[in-house]
Amino acid sequence: MRRLRNDLPYTFRPPKLENWLRPLGLAINRAVHLKRKYRIAKIEAKGFEKVRELNEAGHSVMLAPNHSDHSDPHVVMEIASRHGMRPLFMAAREIFEVSPIASWALQGMGVFSVDRDGPDLSAIKTAITLLEKAADPLVIFPEGEIYHHHRRLDPLNEGVASILLKAAARLPAGKNAYLVPVGLRFFHDTEVEATFSDRLSKLEDRIGWTPKPRMPIDDRIHRLGTGVLALKETEYLGQAGSGTVQDRLTRLCEELLTLAEGRYPRDAKAVTPPERVRALRFRIRRRLLDGEKPPTPAERELLLDDLDRVFTALQAHSYIGDYLLEDPTLDRRAETILKLEEDLYGFPTYPIDRTARVIAGEPICVSEMLVSGVLPAKGGALPLTELLEMRLDGLLSSAS
Template structure:
C-alpha cells in the first residue's frame, strides 16, 4: 500500500506528515505515466511493477521514511522474520494494526526485509485523494475497496491474488485509522470472507490447502528525548487556540488540558451548544461526540445504536458515507445532479465526523492511562488534525514489529461449512485479541512522560 507513502496512507493518510514533498515527486512521475484521470468510482486493480517496486524499496524509501512518517528504522522483534520466512511460498494474509496511517510504510519496509512483493487492500478514497500520485499505488501492488458495502471487484481480485499465491496480501482489519496508537479498533469480520472464497476454490482444485492469517502489532516509539519538541507543539496549538497573553501553565499535561478546553469551547460555539457552568471536561466531550454522531446518523436516515461501542458506531457512519461518496453516477436514468449534490453533502458530513474521531484522544479513559511520550503526542496529533487539518510528527521514531502465531484457515473450514457467520467472527476475534495483547506488551517500550529528558 504505498507507492510509498500513499499506500502507506492506506485507509486515509491525511497529509499526516509532510507528505507534500513526497507527492510532488510522485505527482511529476505520475503526470508522465498517466495522462487521463479515471472516473471517481472506477475500481483500481493492482498492477505490480517489479522494477518500480525495486526502485521504491531501495531509492525512495530510504529517503522518505525518515522525512514523511519520521521513522528512522523498522525493527522486527525476536524470531519474527524467521517465522515469516518459514511461510515463504505459501498463501498468507498479514493483518497489522492501523493506528496513525503510517503503518503501510512499515509493511512496505517489511516486504523489503523479506525480499517479497505484497498486495495491499486500500480504501478507495486514497487513490483520489492523492491524484495523480495515487495512480502509482497500483504499481506497487495496491488495489481499491469501497468500505462498508459489497465490493465485487475487490472480492474477485482478492480471490485471484490468494488463489495465485504469488504475492502475500496486506489487510488492515480495523478499516480506519483514528490516530491513537494504544487503542485498537474492533476487527471487521469480513476479512475472513475474502479468504474463505479463495480457500474453497482451492480445495475444489487441490484438496489439501493451507491459507494463513498472520497477526502483526506495530508500535511507534520515539528514539530521542521529546521535551523541546513537546513544548514547540504545544506552543503552536496555543498560538492558534489561546488569546495572546493567556497565563501559562506549569506542566505539559496542564497545557494539554487547557488546549482541550479551548478546542471544545470553539466546537461548542460552532455547533450552537451552551453547557451549564461546572460541567466536567469529559462530559462536555462526550456530549459533543454524541451530538455529532446523532446528527450524522439522522442525516443519513440511519437508526442510531448508542448501546454499541463508540468505534463501531463511528466506523458504521464512515462506511455509510463512503458508499454515497463513491457511488456510481453513470447509471441509466440516474439524476446525476442529485447524486452529485448528495455526494457533496456526504463529504461535508464526513469532515464533521472527523471532529468526533479527533475528540477520542481527550476521552477520560484514554487520559487516565499512564501518560507516555507516544500517548501524549497522539493526543497532540488529534488536536492538530482538528485545528490545522493535518498532523505533524515532531520527532524521529522507530517502528517495532511483533509477529504473532499464524492462523491456518484450514482449521476453521469445518466450522465455516456449518456456521459461516460464527466462523468469521471467531477468526476476527482471535486475530484482534492477539494483536491487542501484543500491542499491550509493546507499550512497555514507551517512556512515561514524567521521565522525558
C-alpha cells in the first residue's frame, strides 16, 4: 500500500487504444513487468475459454478479480491476451500521475483512470459505455486497494456491481451482461525461505533494532510487526497500546479515523474503514484544492497530516492479526514479509520466482437475473456484490 500524500488536481484519462502499440506493450509486460519486476515465472489459468466464448458472441463481460498483489493487472492482461482478448482496465488515478509517458502508454493499452475517493462520473460513464459496446472484456478490481493477503478478501466496493447493472439495462435484445469472478493466488518457489532471515534483518535494522538471525522466523515476523505497530501507536496516539494485535490494529484504525472525521463533514454512507478513508480523502483533497478560498499554510499542513492519518488507518485495517499465526505456510510468511517491506521501504521486493494461479469462475449472467427478478432493477448492487464476494471466496479457497 502506497502513501497518497498529494494535492494534485484530478484529470480524467480516457482509454485511447492503439492497435500498433499492443504487441509492444504485451512484450514489455512479459519481459519487464512479469518476468523481471514481479518475478512471475509461470502462470496457470483455468476457466478463460468460457470468457472468450462470451466475448466472441458479443456479450458484455466484466472481469472482477481479487487484488492482493501489484502484479495482478499484468497477470490478467497476459492471460486474456493468450485467449485472444484485449482487456480494458479501470485503474487508480495515481498510476497515471507517475509521468506523461506512463499515462500515454497506459491509455494506449486501453487503461482509463478513476478517482477512487470521489464520484468520478467520467470513469463510471466510460465503463458503462465500454460494456455497452461489448467489444472487449472490462477489468475492475472490486477491492480497490492492494492488501497482500491472498487468502482473504476485503469488503468489495458496490460500484463494480452498480456499473454492470446499469450497462445490462441498456443492452439490446440477444446481448447479455456477465460478471466473472476471477481468483488470483501467488505461490513462491521454496527457495524464498532462504531469503527470509536477511530480509528480516534489514527490516529490523530499518527501525533501529539489532537483527536477531537466530530467532525462529515466525517469532521474528510477529516481533517485528508488533514493534512497527507500537511505533505507529506512539507516533499518533502517544503510547503503545495493549491487548491482542488485532485489537490494537482495530483501535488504531478507529481512533485515527474518528480524529480526522471530527474536522470534516461525516459521510453517513461510509461505514467500513476503506469507505471512510475514501470519503475523508475526498473531503481533504477538495479543501486542499479550493481555489476560491485557499487554505492557509498552517491549515494546509494540517490537511496533509490528516492524509497521513487516514493512510495509516488504512494500513492498520489492511493487516490481519492472526493471518500468519492461523496458518504459517511458506506463502503466508513471504506475503507478510513483503507487506512489511512495502510499508517500511515504500516498495515491496520480489527476490524469488513465483507462480500465479488464476481461475475464472462461473460467469454470472446479470441480465437473466434482472429479467427473472432475482436481482431488482433498483437496489440490486448489494446482493450482486454479496454474490460476487461469495464466489471469489470460493475461488481463493480452491486455488491451492
